[in-house]
Amino acid sequence: MSVKDAVLKALEEARGEQISGAALARTLGVSRAAVWKAVGALREAGVAIDAAPGGGYLLRTEDDSLTAAGVGALxxxxxxxxxxxxxxxxxxxxxxxxxxxxxxxxxxxxxxxxxxxxxxxxxxxxxxxxxxxxxxxxxxHPRFPLDKLHFVTVAAAVAVCEAIEQTAGFTPGIKWVNDVLMEEKSSVVS
Known part of the structure; x- marks a missing residue:
């Protein structure tokens, strides 16, 4: 994992809380300059990171940037x-x-x-x-017979619905085998 991804992962895990550059550097085994450079690259990519002298870095709670490190942290x-x-x-x-x-x-x-x-x-x-x-x-890389492969699509649609329910507070429906319906609009899961 790159320093940039490691910094984002640490900030994501502490979203809304400040972490000092020194603590990040110590935890990640890198220099404070490497942390500063990584934060700069993340900001350039559009990630909303605040910094306060003596207070550290903070990933804003309203930031919705989609990154591999951010997804991985959750x-x-x-x-x-x-x-x-x-x-x-x-x-x-x-x-x-x-x-x-x-x-x-x-x-x-x-x-x-x-x-x-x-x-x-x-x-x-x-x-x-x-x-x-x-x-x-x-x-x-499935380890079951190919004639059972169609169940993967059904399981994926159910999993998407459960994730939406857990995070967004409403339950979408499933139409056909891979259409997830939200407010009468379809989204395909395949």
């Missing part, structure tokens, strides 16, 4: 998402995952904020402009 899973990559834009998370990341371990997750060539069921084009959603593909 995960409670053993494998899924433990290794992940967040990209601002891709042609298609599924296509890129198949072309470039098949050697990654089970659970590797690829997230994009925008897709220029997303596909839905039956190869239909899938609109995925920036600011309208998250586009996620997870690499799996």
């Amino acid at each position: 995960l409670e899973t053993e494998a899924f998402g433990r290794e992940l990559l967040v990209m601002p834009s891709l042609t298609s998370t599924n296509t890129v995952l198949k072309q470039e990341y098949t050697a990654k371990p089970h659970g590797f997750t690829l997230i994009a904020l925008e897709q220029s060539g997303g596909r839905g069921r039956l190869g239909r084009s899938f609109a995925s402009p920036p600011g309208s959603g998250l586009y996620i593909s997870v690499l799996m």
Whole structure:
């Protein structure tokens, strides 16, 4: 993990609380200058980090920047998402995952904020402009018969609904096997 990702992970775990640069440096085994440089790079990437002389660094509670370190700090899973990559834009998370990341371990997750060539069921084009959603593909190396593979899509849709309910306080529905409905709008899980 890079110093930048390690600093963001530490700030994410203490979101809303100040951590001194010296404490971060000591915990991460790097210099205070490396912490300062990492904070600068994070700010340049749009992460809302405040700093107070003598008080340390603070990740604002309202910051909603999506980064691999930020997601990793909040995960409670053993494998899924433990290794992940967040990209601002891709042609298609599924296509890129198949072309470039098949050697990654089970659970590797690829997230994009925008897709220029997303596909839905039956190869239909899938609109995925920036600011309208998250586009996620997870690499799996299943250890069960291929005729049971269709259950993965159902389980993913249920998991998405449960995560939304736990974090947003309302329960979306499932239409078909991979459409998650929120306020009568559909979002595809595949």
